[in-house]
Amino acid sequence: MKRVIWMLAGVLVGQEPPWVDPGGAGKPPADAIVLFDGKDLSHWVNRDGEPINWEVRDGVMVSRTNLDRAGRNHAYSREKFSAAQVHVEFNIPLMAQATGQARGNSGVYLMGRYEIQILDSYQNSTYANGMGAALYGQRIPLVNASRLPDQWQTYDIIFHPPKCHPDGYFGEPGRLTLLHNGVVVHAHVPVQGSSARRGGCLDQPGPLMLQDHHLPEAKETPMRFRNIWVRELR
Numbered sequence: 001m002k003r004v005i006w007m008l009a010g011v012l013v014g015q016e017p018p019w020v021d022p023g024g025a026g027k028p029p030a031d032a033i034v035l036f037d038g039k040d041l042s043h044w045v046n047r048d049g050e051p052i053n054w055e056v057r058d059g060v061m062v063s064r065t066n067l068d069r070a071g072r073n074h075a076y077s078r079e080k081f082s083a084a085q086v087h088v089e090f091n092i093p094l095m096a097q098a099t100g101q102a103r104g105n106s107g108v109y110l111m112g113r114y115e116i117q118i119l120d121s122y123q124n125s126t127y128a129n130g131m132g133a134a135l136y137g138q139r140i141p142l143v144n145a146s147r148l149p150d151q152w153q154t155y156d157i158i159f160h161p162p163k164c165h166p167d168g169y170f171g172e173p174g175r176l177t178l179l180h181n182g183v184v185v186h187a188h189v190p191v192q193g194s195s196a197r198r199g200g201c202l203d204q205p206g207p208l209m210l211q212d213h214h215l216p217e218a219k220e221t222p223m224r225f226r227n228i229w230v231r232e233l234r
Helices: 002-012
Strands: 033-036 055-057 060-062 075-081 084-091 106-110 114-118 152-160 170-172 174-180 183-191 206-210 224-232
Touching (some): 033 075, 075 224, 106 152, 114 174
Antiparallel strands (some): 060 224, 075 206, 084 224, 106 114, 106 206, 152 174, 174 183
């Protein structure tokens, strides 16, 4: 009996969390850090810390490939994050002549390292852990929730970074939950390695990175983004 009373009393102990305006369609939660609101690119730099030469067209962020410096025109957020809720809206161009990884390829990199693949995966086959919404190279999505190209799509990501040993190896894996167009495609799956071809474990805050992808058979992929925001999870 005493145990039951103690448990009931424990429910009442503690401070209620603050109220947050949850926002709505096109409106982020009140406690979110808005990285792109359709107006400018002030929150974004290239990997050298210089302003990116992407464009803003009609409230949309559009990638521009630097063909002289392939791979140097990714967009990095000035702010750095670790555990976070991330919302990204993207629109993949129709690239009907391309196939596989050359067709609408981009990515959202968490902490600049762990990639959620963006790819036109509507009736476009490739290796499964490199398809749209894959945790690139690690995890295959539960289902393919891709829309046709030239339609707006969403990623809603909940991410907790891995814990690293002092020697740089992975201790505890990170965790990822991902909703693609409102459909759960990863449910608390482990994050056990980098997608950025750099060795070792990383658990320090890092930027959100949007990939400007380059392949010889698809030198330019004008990916479009809008309504990008992050909520830090403590």
